[in-house]
Amino acid sequence: MLTAGREALERGDYADAERLFRQQLTKTPQSAEALSDLGAVLARQEKFDEAIKTYNRALSADPKLTGVYFNLGVAYFKAGRYQAAVTPFETFLKSQPNDPRTRQLLAVSFIESAQYQRGIALLERLSKEKPDDASILFALAGAHIREGDEERGRQLLEQLDTLHLPGASVHLLQGMLYYRGEKYEDSEKELQETVRLDPKSAPALAALGRLRLRVNDDPAAIGYLEKALAIQPQDSESTYQLGVLLARNGQEARGRRYLVRAMELRANYPDPMYFLAKMDMNENHPAQAVKLLERAVQLAATTESIRFLLARAYKQAGKDDLSKAQLVEFRRLQQERLQRDRKAMDPERPDPTQSMSTDKNL
Amino acid sequence: MKLTRRALLLLAGGARILRPQGMASRGVKPTPRGKPSGIPFNARFTDVAEAAGLRAPVIYGGVDRKDYILETMACGCAFIDYDNDGWIDIFLLGGTRFDSPPEGATNRLYKNNRDGTFSDVTDKAGLRRTGWAVGVCAGDYDNDGFDDLFITYWGENVLYHNNGDGTFTDVTKKAGVGANRTRWGAGCAWIDYDRDGKLDLFVSNYLDFDIRRAQKPGENENCKFKNIPVNCGPRGLAPGLHSLFHNNGDSTFTDVTKAAGIADIKGHYGLTAVTADFDEDGWPDIFVACDSTSSLLLMNNRDGTFREEGVERGAGLNDDGSEQAGMGAGIGDYNLDGHLDIFKGHFTDDTCALYRNDGKGNFSDVTLGAGLGVETRFTCWGAGIVDLDNDGNPDLFLVSGNIYPEIEALVPGYPYKTPRIVFRNLGNGKFEELIETAGPGIEAPHASRGCAFGDFDNDGDIDMLIVNINEPPSLLRNDVSGGNHWLKVLLVGSTSNRSAIGASVVVSYGGRRQVQAVSGQASYLSVNDRRLHYGLGKAASADLEIRWPNGKLEKIANVRADQLVVVREGSGVIRTDRFEKR
Numbered sequence: 001m002l003t004a005g006r007e008a009l010e011r012g013d014y015a016d017a018e019r020l021f022r023q024q025l026t027k028t029p030q031s032a033e034a035l036s037d038l039g040a041v042l043a044r045q046e047k048f049d050e051a052i053k054t055y056n057r058a059l060s061a062d063p064k065l066t067g068v069y070f071n072l073g074v075a076y077f078k079a080g081r082y083q084a085a086v087t088p089f090e091t092f093l094k095s096q097p098n099d100p101r102t103r104q105l106l107a108v109s110f111i112e113s114a115q116y117q118r119g120i121a122l123l124e125r126l127s128k129e130k131p132d133d134a135s136i137l138f139a140l141a142g143a144h145i146r147e148g149d150e151e152r153g154r155q156l157l158e159q160l161d162t163l164h165l166p167g168a169s170v171h172l173l174q175g176m177l178y179y180r181g182e183k184y185e186d187s188e189k190e191l192q193e194t195v196r197l198d199p200k201s202a203p204a205l206a207a208l209g210r211l212r213l214r215v216n217d218d219p220a221a222i223g224y225l226e227k228a229l230a231i232q233p234q235d236s237e238s239t240y241q242l243g244v245l246l247a248r249n250g251q252e253a254r255g256r257r258y259l260v261r262a263m264e265l266r267a268n269y270p271d272p273m274y275f276l277a278k279m280d281m282n283e284n285h286p287a288q289a290v291k292l293l294e295r296a297v298q299l300a301a302t303t304e305s306i307r308f309l310l311a312r313a314y315k316q317a318g319k320d321d322l323s324k325a326q327l328v329e330f331r332r333l334q335q336e337r338l339q340r341d342r343k344a345m346d347p348e349r350p351d352p353t354q355s356m357s358t359d360k361n362l
Numbered sequence: 363m364k365l366t367r368r369a370l371l372l373l374a375g376g377a378r379i380l381r382p383q384g385m386a387s388r389g390v391k392p393t394p395r396g397k398p399s400g401i402p403f404n405a406r407f408t409d410v411a412e413a414a415g416l417r418a419p420v421i422y423g424g425v426d427r428k429d430y431i432l433e434t435m436a437c438g439c440a441f442i443d444y445d446n447d448g449w450i451d452i453f454l455l456g457g458t459r460f461d462s463p464p465e466g467a468t469n470r471l472y473k474n475n476r477d478g479t480f481s482d483v484t485d486k487a488g489l490r491r492t493g494w495a496v497g498v499c500a501g502d503y504d505n506d507g508f509d510d511l512f513i514t515y516w517g518e519n520v521l522y523h524n525n526g527d528g529t530f531t532d533v534t535k536k537a538g539v540g541a542n543r544t545r546w547g548a549g550c551a552w553i554d555y556d557r558d559g560k561l562d563l564f565v566s567n568y569l570d571f572d573i574r575r576a577q578k579p580g581e582n583e584n585c586k587f588k589n590i591p592v593n594c595g596p597r598g599l600a601p602g603l604h605s606l607f608h609n610n611g612d613s614t615f616t617d618v619t620k621a622a623g624i625a626d627i628k629g630h631y632g633l634t635a636v637t638a639d640f641d642e643d644g645w646p647d648i649f650v651a652c653d654s655t656s657s658l659l660l661m662n663n664r665d666g667t668f669r670e671e672g673v674e675r676g677a678g679l680n681d682d683g684s685e686q687a688g689m690g691a692g693i694g695d696y697n698l699d700g701h702l703d704i705f706k707g708h709f710t711d712d713t714c715a716l717y718r719n720d721g722k723g724n725f726s727d728v729t730l731g732a733g734l735g736v737e738t739r740f741t742c743w744g745a746g747i748v749d750l751d752n753d754g755n756p757d758l759f760l761v762s763g764n765i766y767p768e769i770e771a772l773v774p775g776y777p778y779k780t781p782r783i784v785f786r787n788l789g790n791g792k793f794e795e796l797i798e799t800a801g802p803g804i805e806a807p808h809a810s811r812g813c814a815f816g817d818f819d820n821d822g823d824i825d826m827l828i829v830n831i832n833e834p835p836s837l838l839r840n841d842v843s844g845g846n847h848w849l850k851v852l853l854v855g856s857t858s859n860r861s862a863i864g865a866s867v868v869v870s871y872g873g874r875r876q877v878q879a880v881s882g883q884a885s886y887l888s889v890n891d892r893r894l895h896y897g898l899g900k901a902a903s904a905d906l907e908i909r910w911p912n913g914k915l916e917k918i919a920n921v922r923a924d925q926l927v928v929v930r931e932g933s934g935v936i937r938t939d940r941f942e943k944r
Contacts, residue, residue, distance in 0.1 A: 113583070114582075114583045114586070146589050148589075148590075182588060182773070216392055248393065278681075304683050304684075305682045305683040305684060307683070308673075308679065308682070308683025309681075309682070309683060312676075312681075324674075327673060327674060330673070330683065331673065334656070334685075335629060338597075338601075338629055338655070341584060341597045341598040342598055342599070342600060
């Protein structure tokens, strides 16, 4: 069954692969191999929360499966949980200390969780080993800029020019970097230059759309996203964003079509489901909203806003008990997040809500 | 060399994830603005603080940088008639600084001279005190005819008894409302939760903040804004726990926090506390605007206990289920349906929130539908649902100011000092933002915090007192034109508490019906003029329905407009004042 599952995974039939791996697990629930494979198929479907749980179960069953640490790190990384990705990547590197891909992912995880010095040190070493790797140079430049050393960041960007990348690529990368640093004017200049050099650059047009969206220029954002989608109609994120923009600018029916299309393009994309559900609730169609949100919650079980909206949709649909159950889960997620924040800020401090300190510190 | 798809993915990592920061903000962009209504706005605000004699700055932490969140939150203010002369006086809280308290760092009481000016009577009143004052609430806890003051501090809270002769006495210890240790008291509200005719006291606490353990700017993701190191929190810091004190009737209080179920409420950064009967069951409830955590709605169980239902009843979060940085809150009846709605201000890159009450204490977030999503630039604090132009439709008002003075030089678009915001009520459930067209007092930028609404010059409109950090306060005089009528109602309890806190008044005028409540605190940690003010539009008279704190209903028909009516519980109108120039 495992072999059949792997074949299904290979040919991209994720539903079949998932079914086969789960079937195997009913027979051998502690099979680390089956759990690892199931984690992989879940991750391919972008069900990262579920994949993380499954990988962790695989590691509990067999902590020596070093490859699973890498997969677990990637799942955390793709779910945007960069701090959590650090430990599995570090564990994997104990067995393969020189793996450049893991080192680079670990470096980016450090940077994304604001551990700039550790991320920069790792990237500097990687850059010495692979001086022509544009992605390393670029990540390093971004890290310096985010840490506040703009001068060094600019030097590294200039170094990118020496790599003889196609001109449009350099401007696109610089535009994206400025965008991430919230330097919108600089970003726009670079992205416009990209489009001048390569008028068919869908990523640049889509980025310009997002940029205009950031600065509240909805009509221009719509225009750029329409152009990007004319070139690259499979871009689910731009499709979703265009749907939202149209809906919020009075073109609800057209917006709805784009949101549905975004769901078709990426079956496991909770964002358009959430937005469509909100539209349904505003139009007093709670049953439709419930259907969408029940699907979305499967995909993003730990996303608080989806749980909250589902609770409201149940309530609107008269299903009070289901609404209460969702709120309980919502509150649990909220509390977990707050506790994580507190631990990150002051890990050694006991929880003062359990026993208050009595000292005076005025 | 060619860039691989994987390399691009690596570069784009986390682009859709909101970066953590200390204050809750959704990073939302404003909704598109509609065309201006073109309807004239007949209120105009001018800052007359200097001419009125309010020249002392409100000291609060560093001027150009603030290393700790304590320096940023500042404090409230009050319009209170402490000497019962019919002219509201001014009480301003103040803070201090860590290095050395500058001279003049104190709370201040200003007596209204009845000519547009005020005299500083702080020392004479015995109210000079230096510390990190935060919130204030005023109420006559001993029913002796004079409003007393409770002040929250980072440190120890203080209860001042009003002696009725222009002086106050610190009775904290005797009354049993001190904490005997450092806490960050924030919101406070007098509330007669058991309807025994005596005001009890609710206190919200913001953080359990220990300066010795506090992290420095930039040390953590919760200590950054736009990647620039700033003071940490509140996220990541330990939330405070809230307290309830029962009034024993002999000028002492008993801490009933645990017995009332308040001790079970954990994990909320509590700020402004507003008390009112939100579900209209005749018993007062408590709403606490919370920063970066869900706001609290404490429903009165009518047996001396409360249950927290903010999220369940729709007033705890916005309609995305997101926590917002709820600092201040105003209550009022924006849609004239006779139910008390809630208006709350929030952090920059987020909208404010307007919650419509269905009359049973269930709230809907109507922010976007009401047209309030157009403004997301400012961090908002003092808030009110108040009829600024007397047209009979309550407007929305906010004061604003950023919390990080360091960043304006580094990040364009985040100035430290920002204007005030008027959302004028268009009467159809929608609002229109006015900044430049509501007078120079509105568009002037300040780093503002507390705000109190009241009529300091007794001319029949709503003026504003505003705390500006490390600057003198603003006193915005409202000059209303257009000939609209108004009515003020001052309630005096007899079997209910004398301040009538917890009472509500429904005023019917010209086919419209508006409810207001006498609350223990409002806006941002502040106290409004206890005289309820109603704009009546073109109506020359109104009918009143008063629900007293003990649940009794009293009706008064055909009250003439353009006057103050003083109503004593059970005795009807005992006095009127047309505020004619003397």
